[in-house]
Amino acid sequence: MKILISADMEGATGVTWPADVLPGTPQWERCRRLFTSDVSAAVTGFLDGGADEVLVNEAHWDMRNLLLEELDERARMLTGRHKSLSMVEGVQHGDVDGVAFVGYHTGAGTEGVLAHTYLANSITGVWVGGVRASEGLLNSLVVAEYGVPVVLVTGDDRTCQDARAYAPDARLVAVKDYVSRYAAVCRTPAATAAAIRSAAKEAAAFAVRHEPVRGGPFAIELEFDAEHLAGAATVVPGVERSGERRVAYTSPTMYEGIRCFKAVTTIVSAAVEEQYG
Numbered sequence: 001m002k003i004l005i006s007a008d009m010e011g012a013t014g015v016t017w018p019a020d021v022l023p024g025t026p027q028w029e030r031c032r033r034l035f036t037s038d039v040s041a042a043v044t045g046f047l048d049g050g051a052d053e054v055l056v057n058e059a060h061w062d063m064r065n066l067l068l069e070e071l072d073e074r075a076r077m078l079t080g081r082h083k084s085l086s087m088v089e090g091v092q093h094g095d096v097d098g099v100a101f102v103g104y105h106t107g108a109g110t111e112g113v114l115a116h117t118y119l120a121n122s123i124t125g126v127w128v129g130g131v132r133a134s135e136g137l138l139n140s141l142v143v144a145e146y147g148v149p150v151v152l153v154t155g156d157d158r159t160c161q162d163a164r165a166y167a168p169d170a171r172l173v174a175v176k177d178y179v180s181r182y183a184a185v186c187r188t189p190a191a192t193a194a195a196i197r198s199a200a201k202e203a204a205a206f207a208v209r210h211e212p213v214r215g216g217p218f219a220i221e222l223e224f225d226a227e228h229l230a231g232a233a234t235v236v237p238g239v240e241r242s243g244e245r246r247v248a249y250t251s252p253t254m255y256e257g258i259r260c261f262k263a264v265t266t267i268v269s270a271a272v273e274e275q276y277g
Contacts, residue, residue, distance in 0.1 A: 001207055002053040003046045004096045004148075006087050006139060007039045009060035010105040010114035011155025013175045013192040017182040021114065023061055034189055035060075035103060036067045038154060038175065041193040042102050043072040045200025051207070055096075059087035060103070085255075086262060088139045091146050092255075098207025099143050100152035100200065101167075104159050107134030109223075112158040113176065113184045118265045122272060124245075125223040128257075133220075134159075138261070140166040141254040144213040151203040154196055156184055169206055171199040218257045221248040222264065225277060232271035233264045 009021045012035040019027040043054045056077045058066055063081050071077065083089035091099060106112025109125040110132065117126045117135055126133045128141065136159070140150050150167035153160065160172040175192040176184040187195075223246045224230050233239050233247045238260065242248040247264070251257035 001051045001097045001204065002055065002095050003051045003098050003100060003151075003204070003207060004088070004090050005039060005042055005054060005056045005100045005102050006059045007035070007056055007066060008087070008101070008103040008105065008135070009035050009065055010103065010116075011159055011175070012038050012103040013189050014186050015103075016113055016176070016184050016186070018114070018120070021060065023065065028065075032065055032067055033070065035065060036070045037189045037193050038196055039066060039102050040071045040075070041196040042100055042152065042154070042200045043075040045197035046100070046204050046207075047072070047074055048197065049201040049204025051204050055090055057083075057087070057089050085142060085258065087135065088142050091143050091148055094146070096146070096148050097209050098151040098203070099148050100154075100203065101136055101139065101150060101163070102152070102154045102196070104136050104153055104155040104163075105134070106156075106158045106162050107132060107137070110134070110158070110162075111178055112162075113156045113178055113181065115158075115181055118261070119269060122224055122226070122229060122268055122277065123222060123265070124225050127221045129219055134162050136163055137166045138254075138258060141215065141218070142258050144215065145254055147209045147212040149206060149208070149210065151206045152200055154199075171203040171206075173199045214253070216252045216254065216257075217250050218254055219248065219250050220257055220261065221246060224268065229268050229271055229277075232267055235267055236260060236263045239264060
């Protein structure tokens with residue numbers, strides 16, 4: 001049994017505001033250890049549950065945040081950027097039996113600690129087939145095309161609520177309770193590590209590949225906080241305006257859909273100008 005852990009940071013234990021997750025800040029240095037603790041607990045739990053191999057794919061910011069030396073020594077870690085499937089890189093090789101979303105968060109425009117979708121700001125909403133989409137939903141559609149179930153999700157309580165819709169059989173662990181986008185009632189790392197390890201051990205039983213789910217075509221729409229960002233996004237072939245601050249495109253598969261999404265967010269990031277956005 002092989003497990004892939006997609007590890008994001010905004011949903012990690014103790015994380016509540018931007019300085020906690022922005023590389024180079026003192027708070028980030030502190031929260032890297034809390035993040036690593038969550039991920040390491042998941043690794044240990046999956047191995048407790050019978051997994052033979054656990055690959056951790058770094059999925060936050062520059063994808064160089066986890067402390068390799070503090071992970072369970074049996075883990076392997078994929079770190080760094082420019083990966084074909086970004087947050088779920090590794091699922092496409094046909095040897096992954098289950099995926100875990102550790103440290104995840106809710107989507108842009110919704111309640112949740114540090115809620116966003118790919119970009120920390122600029123994007124105010126993402127929809128797939130008319131359904132508002134978090135990174136968890138987007139990535140669950142990608143892994144489904146490879147026949148791999150999402151078996152564990154950790155983050156704040158709103159993230160767990162979100163996950164019930166796209167991964168109804170997954171084990172869920174809330175490491176903090178939402179108060180506002182920048183505030184939460186947090187559990188201690190000792191408590192969250194124990195909860196994550198226990199949930200991962202249970203989740204291993206559900207790590208069974210199934211027939212790939214071909215759910216396409218996928219109609220994807222993005223809304224931005226400024227009109228010029230929508231214009232910038234239309235540089236990507238197939239992406240067209242659907243409103244003053246919105247663009248939309250359709251992809252036959254989610255593999256192509258998420259790659260187009262990456263292209264759009266990269267271009268939009270480059271179009272943001274200082275404080276004016």
